[in-house]
Structure formats: structure tokens, C-alpha cells
Amino acid sequence: MSAASVLGWLAVVALAAGLVAGFGYAPREVVQGNVQRIMYLHLPSILAGYLSFIVAGAASVAYLVTKRLTWDRCAAAAAEIGVLFAALMIVSGSIWGRPTWGVWWTWDARLTSTAVLLLTWVAYLLLRAMVDDPDARARFAAVVGILGVAQIPIVHLSVRWWRTLHQPSTILGPGPATIDAAFKLPLALNAVAFTLLFAYFLTRRMEIARLEEEA
Amino acid sequence: MTRYARRAGIVLWKDLLTERRSKESLNALLFFSLLLLFLFEFALGPDRERLRAALPGLLWLGFVLAGLLGLGKSFMIERDNDCWEGLRLTPGDKSAIYVGKLLGNFLTMAVVEVFVLALFGLFYDVDLRPVLAPLAVVLLLGTVGLAAVGTLFAAMTAQVRARELLFPVLLLPAQVPLLLAAVSATQSLLLGRPLAEVGHWLQLLAVADLVYVVVGLLTFEFILDA
Numbered sequence: 001m002s003a004a005s006v007l008g009w010l011a012v013v014a015l016a017a018g019l020v021a022g023f024g025y026a027p028r029e030v031v032q033g034n035v036q037r038i039m040y041l042h043l044p045s046i047l048a049g050y051l052s053f054i055v056a057g058a059a060s061v062a063y064l065v066t067k068r069l070t071w072d073r074c075a076a077a078a079a080e081i082g083v084l085f086a087a088l089m090i091v092s093g094s095i096w097g098r099p100t101w102g103v104w105w106t107w108d109a110r111l112t113s114t115a116v117l118l119l120t121w122v123a124y125l126l127l128r129a130m131v132d133d134p135d136a137r138a139r140f141a142a143v144v145g146i147l148g149v150a151q152i153p154i155v156h157l158s159v160r161w162w163r164t165l166h167q168p169s170t171i172l173g174p175g176p177a178t179i180d181a182a183f184k185l186p187l188a189l190n191a192v193a194f195t196l197l198f199a200y201f202l203t204r205r206m207e208i209a210r211l212e213e214e215a
Numbered sequence: 216m217t218r219y220a221r222r223a224g225i226v227l228w229k230d231l232l233t234e235r236r237s238k239e240s241l242n243a244l245l246f247f248s249l250l251l252l253f254l255f256e257f258a259l260g261p262d263r264e265r266l267r268a269a270l271p272g273l274l275w276l277g278f279v280l281a282g283l284l285g286l287g288k289s290f291m292i293e294r295d296n297d298c299w300e301g302l303r304l305t306p307g308d309k310s311a312i313y314v315g316k317l318l319g320n321f322l323t324m325a326v327v328e329v330f331v332l333a334l335f336g337l338f339y340d341v342d343l344r345p346v347l348a349p350l351a352v353v354l355l356l357g358t359v360g361l362a363a364v365g366t367l368f369a370a371m372t373a374q375v376r377a378r379e380l381l382f383p384v385l386l387l388p389a390q391v392p393l394l395l396a397a398v399s400a401t402q403s404l405l406l407g408r409p410l411a412e413v414g415h416w417l418q419l420l421a422v423a424d425l426v427y428v429v430v431g432l433l434t435f436e437f438i439l440d441a
């Protein structure tokens with residue numbers, strides 16, 4: 001079995017464990033009820049999304065420094081996966097927001113900044129689709145990728161000052177995490193599962209890109 | 216260092232001279248800004264209060280739209296007569312070309328902004344004179360960021376088929392933080408607040424400018440050589 005297949009199966013096992021923990025082990029949340037369980041999908045997908053974009057940015061820098069096409073493929077693959085996870089996060093957030101906040105979408109700080117992040121990386125994918133010359137595509141995409149990561153903190157800060165409904169970050173926010181251990185286990189399991197899934201997608205996607213270029 | 220500045224200056228001088236002789240883009244840009252002003256009025260209706268409330272946003276929307284047109288074509292003149300080859304063959308650090316183009320774009324945008332500001336004051340009956348000095352700071356910081364990303368993406372998209380489509384698609388997401396900061400700061404200033412009260416927005420604009428200019432300086436040669 002190849003390394004990629006092993007990663008894939010590990011991801012499947014971790015996802016199954018995350019599902020069991022999320023629906024079976026974790027208690028029903030007192031205020032929101034079962035709807036809250038969407039968090040076990042929502043939060044890991046944004047973590048995986050950020051991971052993807054940071055990998056895409058780092059691979060972009062690596063490409064400009066080394067000019068090796070592997071890095072370009074890595075950046076492109078990571079960007080695609082990042083867009084997938086970020087879209088999953090926004091959709092799951094919308095489904096969670098409707099029963100708890102009463103709206104599908106609101107221009108709250110965190111929603112807006114992640115949406116802007118998603119837009120930036122969709123633009124990155126559009127750029128890749130519109131440039132035919134592989135060398136130019138790799139260079140241009142790398143520059144846009146670097147900007148896309150460099151602007152994350154700026155976007156976050158600007159949007160936070162502009163508007164602040166979303167609860168403050170539970171896991172990454174300042175101060176100790178305000179979450180009971182019973183909720184933490186499925187979160188952690190799913191975070192691991194999504195990271196494995198990211199690694200699996202990344203290796204597979206890079207392999208496909210390599211084969212496409214050779215063809 | 217002086218050589219670097221001289222190279223940037225030559226690019227700027229060349230662009231200004233071409234523009235002075237052809238008067239191609241600036242005239243069209245100023246006319247476009249005037250058209251925008253009419254469109255805003257038609258879209259919002261004659262209610263003065265509503266217009267005034269929307270003024271800071273409209274102002275910056277106008278700048279960004281003018282920027283989409285003006286900045287996007289800043290590298291198009293290099294496409295003719297093998298000028299692009301000439302730029303590539305320039306000795307020394309290629310980022311000097313970026314600096315020259317950035318300055319040219321900044322100046323173009325500055326002229327457009329002063330023009331739009333005057334028209335807004337005139338047509339929408341807003342007295343901008345008391346806030347002109349603090350507003351100039353916001354304009355300066357907002358425009359540097361717009362021109363920095365715009366110049367970089369213009370050099371990129373000048374070499375792409377679907378240039379008109381790709382330039383706005385790339386530029387607009389990168390403009391979001393600048394737009395938020397500049398519109399919020401302009402809003403406060405127009406309400407008569409002192410400049411110190413929008414200090415955090417100015418800092419954010421300055422940091423964003425710095426990040427965008429530094430990324431531009433470091434990556435420009437990769438775009439030119441593509």
C-alpha cells in the first residue's frame with residue numbers, strides 16, 4: 001500500500017471516530033440542543049482551511065526561491081483544498097447560524113473576514129485557470145499566493161474593527177479555552193481527521209497535477 | 216541607492232512624458248469619474264441626507280473603480296514596440312521599475328482623487344474645506360496601498376489574455392482591508408472627529424501599505440521576467 005493510501009485510510013478511520021464521538025460521546029448542549037453538534041464539522045474545517053492556505057503561501061515562497069515545479073503543484077493543490085474547506089466552513093456556519101442567530105448570513109467580523117479569505121483564494125484559482133504558459137502561471141500564482149497569506153492578519157484586524165455577533169474564538173482566542181472536555185474530544189478527533197484528509201488530498205492532487213503535466 | 220532612485224525616476228519621467236503628449240488615460244479617467252458621480256446620484260435619488268450618509272463609501276468606491284481602469288492599463292504601453300523587452304534588459308535591480316510605475320500610478324490616482332473630491336463638494340453640496348488636511352492623510356495612505364497592489368497586478372495581467380476580467384478579480388479582494396479602513400476613517404473625519412480618533416485606522420492603512428509595497432518590491436522581477 002502506498003503512503004498516500006495509508007494517509008487516506010487513516011483519515012477515514014479518524015473521520016469515523018470523529019462522527020461517533022460527535023454524535024455518541026459528546027453530550028447534548030443545554031442551550032442550543034443538537035444543532036450545536038455542527039461545531040464538530042465547522043471548527044475543524046476552518047482549521048484545515050487555514051492550514052491549507054498557509055501551506056499554499058509557504059509553497060509559493062518556496063517556488064519563487066527554488067523554481068522547482070513541485071512547489072507550484074503543492075501551492076495549487078493546497079489552494080484548491082483550502083477553498084474546499086473554507087467553503088465547507090461557510091456552508092456549515094450558515095446552517096448553524098440560521099437556528100441560533102435567526103439568519104443564514106450576517107456581516108459579522110469573523111464571517112466577513114473568512115469570506116474575504118475565500119474570495120482571495122478563488123481569485124487565485126481563477127488566475128491559474130486563465131494563464132496558459134506554465135512558467136508564467138507558476139510565477140504569477142506564487143505572487144498572488146504570497147499576497148493572499150500576507151494579507152490574512154490585515155483583513156482580520158480591519159474586519160474586526162469594522163464590525164464585531166460571532167462568539168469570540170473558543171480555541172484560539174485569548175485566555176483559557178472555555179469549553180468542557182466532553183466537547184473537546186470530538187473536536188480534537190475531527191481536527192486530526194481533517195488534517196489527515198488535507199494531507200491525503202494534497203498528495204493525491206499533486207500526483208494528478210504531475211501526471212497532467214507529463215501527459 | 217542614487218542609481219536606484221535615478222532608474223525609478225527615469226521610468227516615472229518616461230510615463231509622465233508619454234501621458235503629457237498623448238493625454239490618453241488621464242482625460243478618460245477624469246471623464247469616467249464624472250460619469251460615476253452622475254451614476255451615484257441616479258442610483259441613490261435626490262435625497263441629500265441619504266447621499267451624504269453614503270458619501271464616504273461612494274467616494275472610495277469611485278477611487279477604486281477609477282483605479283480599476285487607470286491602474287489596469289499602466290503596463291499596456293509597454294506591450295507595444297517591444298518595450299517590455301527594453302524593461303527586462305534594464306540593468307540593475309528590477310524593482311526600480313516597480314517603484315517608478317508605482318509613483319506614476321500614485322500621481323495619476325492623486326489627480327483623479329482631487330478632481331473627484333472637488334466634484335463631490337460641488338455637486339453634493341458638502342463643505343470639505345475644514346476636513347481637507349486630515350482627509351489628505353487618509354487619501355495618501357489609502358492610495359499608496361491601492362497603487363501598490365494595482366501596479367503589481369497590472370504588470371501581471373498585462374501578459375494575460377483575459378486581462379480586463381482578471382485584473383479586477385485579483386485587485387478587489389486585496390482592496391477589502393484598505394477600503395474598510397479608508398471608508399471608516401473618512402466617515403469619522405466627515406462627521407467632524409479629529410484625526411487622532413481614527414489613529415488605529417491610519418496605523419492599519421500604514422501597515423497594509425508597507426506589506427503590499429514590500430511584497431511588490433520583492434516579487435516584481437518574477438513578474439517582469441515571465
